[in-house]
Amino acid sequence: MLEKRAYLTLLFDFYGGLLTEKQKLIFDLYYQCDLSLGEIAEEQNVSRQAVYDIIKRSENTLEEYEKKLQLVSKFQANKDKLQKALKILDIIEKEKNSTCELDEIRDLINSVVEDNY
16 A cells, blocks of 8 residues: 555545645645645635645545545556566566466456456
């Protein structure tokens, strides 16, 4: 599993467009611009508690979207399959005479393609 901050940023990349404009702005300032609650509160002319509440609500919303749609987990699974295929290609390149690894690569790539269409 990814570190929590990286995971939430990835969720935001996938589902951020579904948040309100205020949630998007606050989330972006906190997670991607690395501003503190106080800095955001001052910039947005709201309380630190309001900023905290918006961030938590945004996190929960993003996690709920992932729970229902699982786009990030599918993306990660496909990325893992492709990384495994690349490792196998490296092995084949070194050995230059392996056919069973080619079948495994074909299966991995087909599983990614079939999952996406």
